[in-house]
Amino acid sequence: MKKFQAQYYLNADGVIGEATARKIGITLTGASSGYSGSSGDYSASDVYLLAKVVYGEARGEPYAGKVAVAAVVLNRVESKNFPNTIAGVVYQPGAFTAVSDGQINLSPDEEAVRAARDAINGWDPSGNALYYYNPAIATSQWIYSRQVITVIGGHRFAI
Amino acid sequence: MRYEGKELLKRWLLPAVLAAALVAAVVWGATRSAQVSALEMEQNNAYTRSVYEVTEHMGIVELDLAKLMVSGSPGVNVSLLAEIARRADGAVQSVTSLPLAQSASGSFTGFANTVGDYARALLEQASRGDPLTYEQIEQLKQLHSNCVMLNTQLKNMAQEPITFARITSESFFNWEGDELSSKLYEINQNGPEIPALIYDGPFSDALTGKAAKGLAAGIAEEAAAMAEAARYLGLNDTQSIESLGLCEGALSAFCFNATDKNGDPVYLQVSRQGCKVVLMLRDCAAQQGSITLEQCTQVAQEFLKSNGIEPVISTWTQQYGGMAVINFAAKQDSAVLYPDLIKVKVRTDTGEVAAVDAAGYYMNHTQRTLTTPQKPLEEVRQLVSSQLDIQREQLCVIPTDGGEERLVWEFMGKFADETYIVYLDVATGDEVKVFKIINTQTGALTV
Numbered sequence: 001m002k003k004f005q006a007q008y009y010l011n012a013d014g015v016i017g018e019a020t021a022r023k024i025g026i027t028l029t030g031a032s033s034g035y036s037g038s039s040g041d042y043s044a045s046d047v048y049l050l051a052k053v054v055y056g057e058a059r060g061e062p063y064a065g066k067v068a069v070a071a072v073v074l075n076r077v078e079s080k081n082f083p084n085t086i087a088g089v090v091y092q093p094g095a096f097t098a099v100s101d102g103q104i105n106l107s108p109d110e111e112a113v114r115a116a117r118d119a120i121n122g123w124d125p126s127g128n129a130l131y132y133y134n135p136a137i138a139t140s141q142w143i144y145s146r147q148v149i150t151v152i153g154g155h156r157f158a159i
Numbered sequence: 160m161r162y163e164g165k166e167l168l169k170r171w172l173l174p175a176v177l178a179a180a181l182v183a184a185v186v187w188g189a190t191r192s193a194q195v196s197a198l199e200m201e202q203n204n205a206y207t208r209s210v211y212e213v214t215e216h217m218g219i220v221e222l223d224l225a226k227l228m229v230s231g232s233p234g235v236n237v238s239l240l241a242e243i244a245r246r247a248d249g250a251v252q253s254v255t256s257l258p259l260a261q262s263a264s265g266s267f268t269g270f271a272n273t274v275g276d277y278a279r280a281l282l283e284q285a286s287r288g289d290p291l292t293y294e295q296i297e298q299l300k301q302l303h304s305n306c307v308m309l310n311t312q313l314k315n316m317a318q319e320p321i322t323f324a325r326i327t328s329e330s331f332f333n334w335e336g337d338e339l340s341s342k343l344y345e346i347n348q349n350g351p352e353i354p355a356l357i358y359d360g361p362f363s364d365a366l367t368g369k370a371a372k373g374l375a376a377g378i379a380e381e382a383a384a385m386a387e388a389a390r391y392l393g394l395n396d397t398q399s400i401e402s403l404g405l406c407e408g409a410l411s412a413f414c415f416n417a418t419d420k421n422g423d424p425v426y427l428q429v430s431r432q433g434c435k436v437v438l439m440l441r442d443c444a445a446q447q448g449s450i451t452l453e454q455c456t457q458v459a460q461e462f463l464k465s466n467g468i469e470p471v472i473s474t475w476t477q478q479y480g481g482m483a484v485i486n487f488a489a490k491q492d493s494a495v496l497y498p499d500l501i502k503v504k505v506r507t508d509t510g511e512v513a514a515v516d517a518a519g520y521y522m523n524h525t526q527r528t529l530t531t532p533q534k535p536l537e538e539v540r541q542l543v544s545s546q547l548d549i550q551r552e553q554l555c556v557i558p559t560d561g562g563e564e565r566l567v568w569e570f571m572g573k574f575a576d577e578t579y580i581v582y583l584d585v586a587t588g589d590e591v592k593v594f595k596i597i598n599t600q601t602g603a604l605t606v
Contacts, residue, residue, distance in 0.1 A: 062426070080269045081264075081268050095261075121516075123440060123516050124438075127410075148407075149408050150408070152426075
């Protein structure tokens with residue numbers, strides 16, 4: 001018994017991760033309602049980064065479309081074919097136009113932050129999509145080969 | 160004199176100014192050009208470094224996979240597996256910093272993450288002192304032989320200078336048509352089997368295409384789905400509801416835009432099978448209101464009940480931006496069914512339900528066959544460290560990564576002001592997982 005207790009003496013062998021948390025319904029974002037991003041709180045900065053992506057990529061889209069764009073970033077973090085952190089996914093070269101052209105650095109509005117939060121809390125109108133594109137402006141031939149799951153506003157969401 | 164002055168100006172001053180401007184432009188241009196060249200060089204060096212890092216990391220992964228197959232000691236295995244996991248992560252990080260086409264980087268990233276996650280899964284087993292099984296060694300053999308094939312390609316690739324033009328070309332990191340490509344595809348699709356109780360990590364490819372357990376048979380027409388959306392929102396008719404077509408995710412659903420009674424836009428997804436609202440998102444900003452968390456929980460629970468979802472138990476709450484997010488899990492007898500998850504967002508100013516996500520519930524909800532715990536709670540509690548000030552203990556079903564479920568005892572408690580959750584398998588009593596809950600300024604477990 002002693003050995004057992006020593007072995008399992010609160011050695012947190014899994015600080016609960018985002019994916020696990022989402023599966024059992026625990027959200028670990030420690031963000032407060034302000035979104036200064038300068039609090040040094042890693043989770044708060046994650047919300048803010050995600051909100052910047054939403055604002056840069058989808059500010060003209062309906063609310064569900066904004067949440068879906070944020071959800072795609074999170075789906076990529078969970079997918080093994082993509083980087084394993086939010087920043088890794090967002091800043092993967094060529095992954096998002098708003099990152100390439102600097103629009104990511106605009107200050108997100110309240111709605112973008114709300115959409116990012118909802119996505120982190122598990123809302124995913126994209127149906128687990130890994131890609132999205134605007135058929136009016138997408139130039140990559142490859143992206144058209146992906147299976148479209150749903151359309152929200154101007155974006156096609158695909159896997 | 161004045162005339163001469165003008166003449167002088169025309170003849171000398173203007174050309175002088177122009178010449179000076181030209182010199183300045185040339186200097187500026189040359190400086191910029193030098194800066195751009197320097198930046199380009201730096202960028203190229205960073206890319207080259209990443210390519211070499213990938214090669215180095217994967218070389219060590221290959222070497223340690225080989226060692227692992229001949230090592231019989233769990234102790235040695237622990238350090239080998241830890242190194243494999245670390246190196247595989249490094250390779251993913253390096254490769255995803257390159258400007259590759261997704262079609263090219265995806266299969267490599269998939270392979271490296273699979274190896275890393277498998278190593279981490281085996282690491283848990285090895286740290287309990289258990290040796291590798293025959294099947295696991297077979298899996299490792301397969302991963303190793305793919306790794307050898309991959310590394311041969313990587314080495315060839317790194318032999319020529321890495322330039323931006325090469326990196327961004329179609330063929331870089333792209334082995335389409337090669338045997339390697341189909342091997343990587345196969346591993347990424349099927350992956351090795353997961354041995355233990357883990358839920359993090361990207362083993363989830365196999366989960367797609369599962370049937371929804373919580374939905375009645377029968378496929379709804381769009382008109383019926385639209386009527387259900389109207390009922391859900393408390394609307395008398397479907398006039399304000401607009402069809403957006405289908406969402407072909409894990410749950411096939413009709414998508415609608417609607418305008419609710421307050422005039423707020425609402426987005427809904429109604430499942431084709433069983434005709435239930437699986438997702439609702441209202442576009443509204445709330446002010447911080449006076450409605451308490453308990454009242455919000457009550458509102459949410461009543462709302463779920465009116466939509467046929469009961470019994471449920473609140474497991475986690477979060478408050479921000481004038482909203483309360485309450486997570487519920489289904490209950491069966493005394494057991495909490497974590498996979499059957501529903502999230503409800505309630506406005507703290509008006510007390511209205513702002514958003515619902517019931518996809519987890521409808522995907523997983525079914526009557527479970529719950530085995531009677533072999534060890535009584537009192538006995539299992541002894542296995543939890545006495546340092547933990549237990550605040551809640553309950554029987555629950557948790558999801559594992561392979562899409563399976565496990566019946567466990569959950570002990571939630573405090574140690575040094577931090578909250579921990581400890582899981583013990585009810586069948587064996589020894590299959591354990593300890594979680595530490597981090598960052599709970601806005602979120603709270605329901606105790």
